[in-house]
Amino acid sequence: xxxxxxxxxxxxxxxxxxxxxxxxxxxxxxxxxxxxxxxxxxxxxxxxxxxxxxxxxxxxxxxxxxxxxxxxxxxxxxxxxxxxxxxxxxxxxxxxxxxxxxxxxxxxxxxxxxxxxxxxxxxxxxxxxxxxxxxxxxxxxxxxxxxxxxxxxxxxxxxxxxxxxxxxxxxxxxxxxxxxxxxxxxxxxxxxxxxxxxxxxxxxxxxxxxxxxxxxxxxxxxxxxxxxxxxxxxxxxxxxxxxxxxxxxxxxxxxxxxxxxxxxxxxxxxxxxxxxxxxxxxxxxxxxxxxxxxxxxxxxxxxxxxxxxxxxxxxxxxxxxxxxxxxxxxxxxxxxxxxxxxxxxxxxxxxxxxxxxxxxxxxxxxxxxxxxxxxxxxxxxxxxxxxxxxxxxxxxxxxxxxxxxxxxxxxxxxxxxxxxxxxxxxxxxxxxxxxxxxxxxxxxxxxxxxxxxxxxxxxxxxxxxxxxxxxxxxxxxxxxxxxxxxxxxxxxxxxxxxxxxxxxxxxxxxxxxxxxxxxxxxxxxxxxxxxxxxxxxxxxxxxxxxxxxxxxxxxxxxxxxxxxxxxxxxxxxxxxxxxxxxxxxxxxxxxxxxxxxxxxxxxxxxxxxxxxxxxxxxxxxxxxxxxxxxxxxxxxxxxxxxxxxxxxxxxxxxxxxxxxxxxxxxxxxxxxxxxxxxxxxxxxxxxxxxxxxxxxxxxxxxxxxxxxxxxxxxxxxxxxxxxxxxxx
Amino acid sequence: xxxxxxxxxxxxxxxxxxxxxxxxxxxxxxxxxxxxxxxxxxxxxxxxxxxxxxxxxxxxxxxxxxxxxxxxxxxxxxxxxxxxxxxxxxxxxxxxxxxxxxxxxxxxxxxxxxxxxxxxxxxxxxxxxxxxxxxxxxxxxxxxxxxxxxxxxxxxxxxxxxxxxxxxxxxxxxxxxxxxxxxxxxxxxxxxxxxxxxxxxxxxxxxxx
Numbered sequence: 001x002x003x004x005x006x007x008x009x010x011x012x013x014x015x016x017x018x019x020x021x022x023x024x025x026x027x028x029x030x031x032x033x034x035x036x037x038x039x040x041x042x043x044x045x046x047x048x049x050x051x052x053x054x055x056x057x058x059x060x061x062x063x064x065x066x067x068x069x070x071x072x073x074x075x076x077x078x079x080x081x082x083x084x085x086x087x088x089x090x091x092x093x094x095x096x097x098x099x100x101x102x103x104x105x106x107x108x109x110x111x112x113x114x115x116x117x118x119x120x121x122x123x124x125x126x127x128x129x130x131x132x133x134x135x136x137x138x139x140x141x142x143x144x145x146x147x148x149x150x151x152x153x154x155x156x157x158x159x160x161x162x163x164x165x166x167x168x169x170x171x172x173x174x175x176x177x178x179x180x181x182x183x184x185x186x187x188x189x190x191x192x193x194x195x196x197x198x199x200x201x202x203x204x205x206x207x208x209x210x211x212x213x214x215x216x217x218x219x220x221x222x223x224x225x226x227x228x229x230x231x232x233x234x235x236x237x238x239x240x241x242x243x244x245x246x247x248x249x250x251x252x253x254x255x256x257x258x259x260x261x262x263x264x265x266x267x268x269x270x271x272x273x274x275x276x277x278x279x280x281x282x283x284x285x286x287x288x289x290x291x292x293x294x295x296x297x298x299x300x301x302x303x304x305x306x307x308x309x310x311x312x313x314x315x316x317x318x319x320x321x322x323x324x325x326x327x328x329x330x331x332x333x334x335x336x337x338x339x340x341x342x343x344x345x346x347x348x349x350x351x352x353x354x355x356x357x358x359x360x361x362x363x364x365x366x367x368x369x370x371x372x373x374x375x376x377x378x379x380x381x382x383x384x385x386x387x388x389x390x391x392x393x394x395x396x397x398x399x400x401x402x403x404x405x406x407x408x409x410x411x412x413x414x415x416x417x418x419x420x421x422x423x424x425x426x427x428x429x430x431x432x433x434x435x436x437x438x439x440x441x442x443x444x445x446x447x448x449x450x451x452x453x454x455x456x457x458x459x460x461x462x463x464x465x466x467x468x469x470x471x472x473x474x475x476x477x478x479x480x481x482x483x484x485x486x487x488x489x490x491x492x493x494x495x496x497x498x499x500x501x502x503x504x505x506x507x508x509x510x511x512x513x514x515x516x517x518x519x520x521x522x523x524x525x526x527x528x529x530x531x532x533x534x535x536x537x538x539x540x541x542x543x544x545x546x547x548x549x550x551x552x553x554x555x556x557x558x559x560x561x562x563x564x565x566x567x568x569x570x571x572x573x574x575x576x577x578x579x580x581x582x583x584x585x586x587x588x589x590x591x592x593x594x595x596x597x598x599x600x601x602x603x604x605x606x607x608x609x610x611x612x613x614x615x616x617x618x619x620x621x622x623x624x625x626x627x628x629x630x631x632x633x634x635x636x637x638x639x640x641x642x643x644x645x646x647x648x649x650x651x652x653x654x655x656x657x658x659x660x661x662x663x664x665x666x667x668x669x670x671x672x673x674x675x676x677x678x679x680x681x682x683x684x685x686x687x688x689x690x691x692x693x694x695x696x697x698x699x700x701x702x703x704x705x706x707x708x709x710x711x712x713x714x715x716x717x718x719x720x721x722x723x724x725x726x727x728x
Numbered sequence: 729x730x731x732x733x734x735x736x737x738x739x740x741x742x743x744x745x746x747x748x749x750x751x752x753x754x755x756x757x758x759x760x761x762x763x764x765x766x767x768x769x770x771x772x773x774x775x776x777x778x779x780x781x782x783x784x785x786x787x788x789x790x791x792x793x794x795x796x797x798x799x800x801x802x803x804x805x806x807x808x809x810x811x812x813x814x815x816x817x818x819x820x821x822x823x824x825x826x827x828x829x830x831x832x833x834x835x836x837x838x839x840x841x842x843x844x845x846x847x848x849x850x851x852x853x854x855x856x857x858x859x860x861x862x863x864x865x866x867x868x869x870x871x872x873x874x875x876x877x878x879x880x881x882x883x884x885x886x887x888x889x890x891x892x893x894x895x896x897x898x899x900x901x902x903x904x905x906x907x908x909x910x911x912x913x914x915x916x917x918x919x920x921x922x923x924x925x926x927x928x929x930x931x932x933x934x935x936x937x
Contacts, residue, residue: 007747007750010861011860018880028895099840
């Protein structure tokens with residue numbers, strides 16, 4: 001007989017008796033059928049929260065049945081969802097129940113493999129290593145990088161302040177960094193286009209049909225149905241193009257020339273808003289002088305767009321100003337794409353200013369927010385102010401300071417000047433810069449900690465991986481979403497937590513801080529914090545939880561130009577800030593860093609409506625759509641391909657200076673012949689993400705590790721590749 | 729009670745056996761390693777099966793050489809710290825829900841956690857007035873929990889059969905998954921043995937839902 005063994009019972013039984021259980025209720029299927037018939041309100045709950053399928057963080061209504069996810073809808077009041085959610089929102093929710101999630105804290109052992117450890121061990125070891133680094137090298141050698149979300153934005157920054165480090169960075173180097181810098185230093189920030197009320201809309205690289213925010217699509221649909229003219233500027237006939245009156249298949253990397261030439265037309269033909277320029281700008285004369293050389297004929301040579309078309313579009317926009325707008329974009333064509341992207345951002349902002357559309361119906365609207373409450377600092381002391389400068393700020397003074405230039409971290413790591421990094425929901429190693437470089441650089445660090453829900457490529461490079469509950473299983477910090485009307489939005493736990501050992505990041509930061517003997521700065525819960533945030537807004541926690549999204553009564557005053565947040569308080573057509581940073585004070589043409597020859601192509605990338613960066617690639621439901629339609633394939637101009645003997649679905653080798661990839665090809669007439677296009681969601685290499693691994697290739701593997709000198713972004717489209725047919 | 733267990737009833741022997749298996753599917757301890765690495769472990773196990781009148785031949789056991797190896801094998805197979813792995817959760821092997829009112833696209837797919845099986849196990853635990861202990865950190869459809877709960881139904885053959893058919897009909901899927909990772913695993917052999925025992929008890933081929 002087996003030797004007796006001490007039992008670690010998983011259950012606590014009192015006077016348990018099986019007699020009470022009927023045979024039918026022992027059958028899962030029968031029992032489920034009986035339960036399924038029950039659809040009354042006591043069983044099905046509607047809980048408002050927010051999506052995390054992309055960075056729009058749309059409002060959602062989560063239907064749950066007995067603590068499990070049952071149905072999702074868009075929140076009707078949320079300004080970005082307006083009652084709808086996209087495929088990503090539906091698909092990504094599966095994450096909660098995925099077998100590929102992180103479930104326990106993990107530590108990388110000397111073998112390179114990960115082993116589960118206890119939270120106590122994780123906290124104490126991380127704290128000890130962090131304190132050693134701080135004492136030996138100083139707080140300037142510790143960084144935190146995140147894809148900012150409400151809880152992270154509060155806790156990450158507070159944690160860094162507690163340890164005395166200024167080094168907070170976001171993903172924007174591979175997103176909207178160039179646009180932000182271009183806009184910030186000319187019109188004082190990034191407004192939102194009032195698409196719904198616009199009469200003439202130009203999109204440059206931005207595609208609402210590929211990076212869906214439901215409210216944006218609704219706005220565009222309304223504008224179109226009311227007769228707006230829509231122009232798409234994109235080397236690719238993207239999925240917003242069906243809305244378009246005109247598709248300008250521009251040569252990639254030359255958008256700046258187009259905008260400069262359109263500006264030239266406005267000035268030469270006296271079509272700009274003189275009153276706005278007189279009252280709200282500085283340096284227009286210098287700008288006007290500089291723009292003289294950028295004629296439509298000049299731009300035609302560079303962009304491939306006929307000068308007559310350039311003139312027609314500029315005149316068309318001027319004719320309906322101020323209800324005309326070049327949409328502000330995110331990554332689009334000038335967020336982080338080319339050596340001239342910051343300058344393109346500047347040119348786009350200034351073109352809009354010439355239309356006089358700032359704070360005008362159908363133009364550019366600076367949204368308004370609301371003053372959130374803060375924790376009582378007498379009870380919850382704030383960490384001391386950090387006095388040292390952020391690494392990278394000196395090198396890239398035009399970059400938005402709050403977001404920093406994240407790729408400075410691996411650069412300094414390679415130099416031995418950065419010793420520890422915390423990655424908070426950030427797959428920087430795959431998504432921010434060349435993965436090989438990132439891998440080599442991060443290997444130089446003494447400590448890497450990743451907080452995530454799945455084992456990303458960045459988590460794989462980490463020493464400790466700390467698992468969070470998924471976004472529908474946790475509360476987050478309440479946030480104010482600015483807009484024409486500000487909204488207060490709360491993400492809250494909607495379903496029962498699936499993996500018992502996952503811990504939300506507010507607790508993770510709190511416990512690490514406590515283990516580092518910095519607990520005095522974290523002597524509150526996320527509940528205390530949320531109460532403090534809504535206190536001055538006249539909202540109770542009960543109301544917040546019931547409604548999820550609360551639209552405040554304040555409203556943007558249209559027609560009144562707000563104070564422009566530039567040094568002069570006006571739109572700066574001449575920028576001393578640019579001059580002091582060593583760049584031209586007025587906008588000027590900058591060619592792309594590299595250009596293809598007749599035998600090579602520029603590798604470009606972009607989004608698909610069913611995925612969000614690489615974050616959703618491992619969702620089986622969404623990846624199946626990819627497989628069904630061959631969405632991971634490389635787009636190639638049909639005529640160009642046929643000349644090379646390449647047929648639909650052939651395998652091709654894509655070779656750059658940095659990498660060689662193999663992929664199937666999709667032939668299309670919808671693409672500029674000088675480029676090949678690869679969607680940005682593929683190329684997962686983490687063996688933990690078994691649905692996504694091995695599908696397609698990652699464009700970032702081909703991007704050299706480099707910085708655009710103005711704002712420090714990644715220049716993801718400055719890549720030349722050779723393409724040749726190969727065997728399967 | 730003697731070492732041979734001659735004076736134990738069949739129910740007690742069966743309960744003892746399932747509790748042993750339940751323990752086996754928890755993270756390995758030194759004590760468990762000592763038990764299974766004992767030179768008489770296979771003999772004792774065979775004896776216990778004989779006392780239960782089970783005509784089951786025990787295959788060659790690939791016993792781990794150390795606790796470290798046992799832990800490594802457990803983690804490799806079940807924890808998800810490496811991939812591929814085979815979760816010890818019933819839900820993973822069955823469609824997430826058979827409730828046709830579920831509106832989400834993944835609702836009727838396999839490979840997810842906290843499906844109907846977990847929900848039903850939670851219901852049974854509540855009905856039995858028992859709770860998952862705070863320390864165990866598992867979902868209610870973990871194999872160790874299922875085996876422990878099974879012991880409550882041993883005295884009533886019909887209940888036991890119904891419970892087995894409902895919650896232990898996925899072992900062959902688990903075994904196939906383990907075989908895709910390794911063919912020489914202690915856990916594989918023991919799980920095959922467990923499946924044989926289950927088959928004898930329900931006197932019919934267990935089929936996967």
